Amino acid sequence: MLELFKALADPCRLRLTGVLLAGEFTVQELTRIMGMGQSRISRHLKILTEAGVLAVKRQGTWSYYRAGEDNTFFGAIRLAFERELEQIPERAKDLAALAAVLEERRRKSLEFFEGHARQWDSLSRTLLPVPDYQQRLLELVPQVSRILEIGVGTGALLPELADKAQQVIGVDHSPAMLEEARRRVLAEGQATIELRLGEMTHLPLSDAGAGCVVANMVLHHASQPLAVLQEMARVLEPGGCVVLADLARHEREWAREQLADQWLGFEEAELAEWFGGAGLEQVEMLRVAAQPGQEEVLLVRGRKKQG
Template sequence: MNHATLASNPLVADLAALADPVRLRLLALLEREELGVGELAEVVQLPQPTVSRHLKALAAQGWVVSRTERTSNRYRFAAGELGAGAAALWEVARRETDGWPALGQDRLRLARLLAERRPTGESFFAGAAAEWERLRGELYGERFTEAALAALLPADWTVADLACGAGTVSARLAPHVARVVAVDNSPEMLAAARRRLAGRRNVELHAGDLAALPLPDGGCDAALMLLALTHVEEPAAALAEMARILRPGGRAVVVDLLAHDREAFRRQLGQKWPGFTPRGLGALLTRAGLGAVRVAPLSPEPAAKGPALLLATAVRRSPSPRTPRGPSPRGERTSR
C-alpha cells in the first residue's frame, strides 16, 4: 500500500483529525452542548480564528456538523453520523483524556457560560432581573457586596493575610476586624503594602516566608492565603504553618489555581506548582492539622484569562506539630 493510499484511508484521516489537543477539547465540549464559535473560543480561551480553523478540520472529516442561526453557525458533535471505526476511536480518546486538567477547566467555564445564557421566551421579570444585575453594577459598583460580606466577620477577630502582596486584601479587611497581621517575603510587595495601608493602625506588616511565619502559635482567629500556594517550594510546610498560627477553632481560607496544563503560563508567573486538584489540596490541609475541610472549584469569571481557581476552607482542630525550621524556601512571591 503506497503513501497516497494510506493518506486516504478513513482510519488515518480520523487519527489525523484527532491528533491535536485543542480538537479533542472542542469535541468534548460539543458532545455536551451545541455551541457557537465565539462561545467555544471563550471556553477554551483561544482566539476565534484558531477555533474556526480546528472546527473546519473536524467538519471536513465528519466529526462535527453545523447549522445556521441568524448570522452565525452553531456546532454539535456528530455522534449519530460517525462510522463504527470513528465511534470506537472516540471512545478510546474520551477514556484516555478523561483526567486532562484542561478538560476540567473547560467544563467549569462551560457551566458558567450555560448558566448565564438567557432562555428563549423568558418572562419580562426574568429579563428585568438580569438587567438589574447589570444596572446595579453600573450605578453602585461591586465593592459594597464585598463590604457587606466582610462585615459578617466578628469585629474582635485577628486575621492573618499570608502572602499579602501589595496589601489589597488587608486594606479591605481592616475596617471590619480588630487586627490584621500581613506577611510577605518580597520587600517590593511590602513597600507597596505600606503605602496602601498607611494610616491603618490595626494592620501589622511582617517580612517572612510562608514556611516559617514570624507569628506566634495560636494567635489568629482566621488566616487567608490567596494565590500564593502555587509559588512555594513546599505547600505542606506552608499549610502547617498556617495551621500553627490559628487558635483551636480558627478558620483557614485558601484560594489558588485548579490543576492545569498551561506550562508556559506557569513559567511566566514563576509558579512552582501547576495548581492543585480538590482532593490533593484537601489532603494537604488535613495533614496540616485542619479539619472540616471543604474544597471546591470557583466558577470562572467571563473576563478571566488565567486558569480556573478553587476555594478551600478548614478549621484548626487541635494544635499541630511544629514543622522543622530549615532555610526558608525561595520563590514565594505572590501575584495579587
C-alpha cells in the same frame, strides 16, 4: 511485601526514598540532590513507583515525585524506616543537597517578586485572568480579633480584611512587595494593619496567635504546600480557620517562568489531603467557574482541631 523489599534492596533507592519522604521533587532536582545521571535516577524512580513506595504527579511537562500511599506495608513500617535512614552514610549530604534545592526555589521566587513588585497587580491579571472571586473569599473570613494574611503582595486585600478583625498582620518575603503594600495601607489610613517580613514556612507569629489565616493566590508559589499549611495551622488558635483561594489545575506551562509559579494550580483532592495532613478539619471547598480565557479558582476553608 516482597515487591517492597525488592524495590528498597538498593542503596540508591533507599537514599531516593529518604529524600522524597521530605517533599516533592522533579527528576532534574533529584539528579542534583543525588549527584547521579538522569537515566539512572529515572530507572530507580520507576522501580519505586511501581512498588507503590513513590507516587508521581504530572503538571504540564514536569513530573513531581513524592512518597506514595499505594503500598500499605510501606505505610505500616514508615516511621521505623525513617528512623533507620539516619544510619545511611550519605544521609547528611543528601539532606544538605535537598536544602540547597529548596533554597534555590525560594531565591528564584524572591528575585522574581522583587523585580516585579510595582507592576505585579496588572501583570498577574493580564497574563493569567481569573473570575471575580474576592467577595466570596471574604464571605468565608469570620469576624475575629486577629487575622494573618500570608503573601500579601501589594496589599490589595488588606483593607477588606481590616473590616473583619481588630488587627490584621500581613506577611510577605519580598521587601519590595511590602513597600508597595505599605504605600497602600498609608493611603487607606488603616492603623490596624501591621506588615511583617517573613517566609510562608516560618511565619513571624507565635503559636495560636491568629483567629484566621488567609492565603490569597499564594500556595501555588510555595515549594512545599503541605509545610506551608502546617505552619498556618501552628499560628492558628484552636477552632480558628484557614481561608485559601488558589488556582484550579491548569496547563499554562509558561506560568512557571513568567509568574514564578511552582505549581500549575491544584486538584481538589490534593488540597483536601494537605488540609487534613495539617490538622485542619471541617474542610469546605468551592470551585469558582471561569469565563473563556480565564482559569477556575478554588476557595477552601478548614478549621484547626480543638484541643
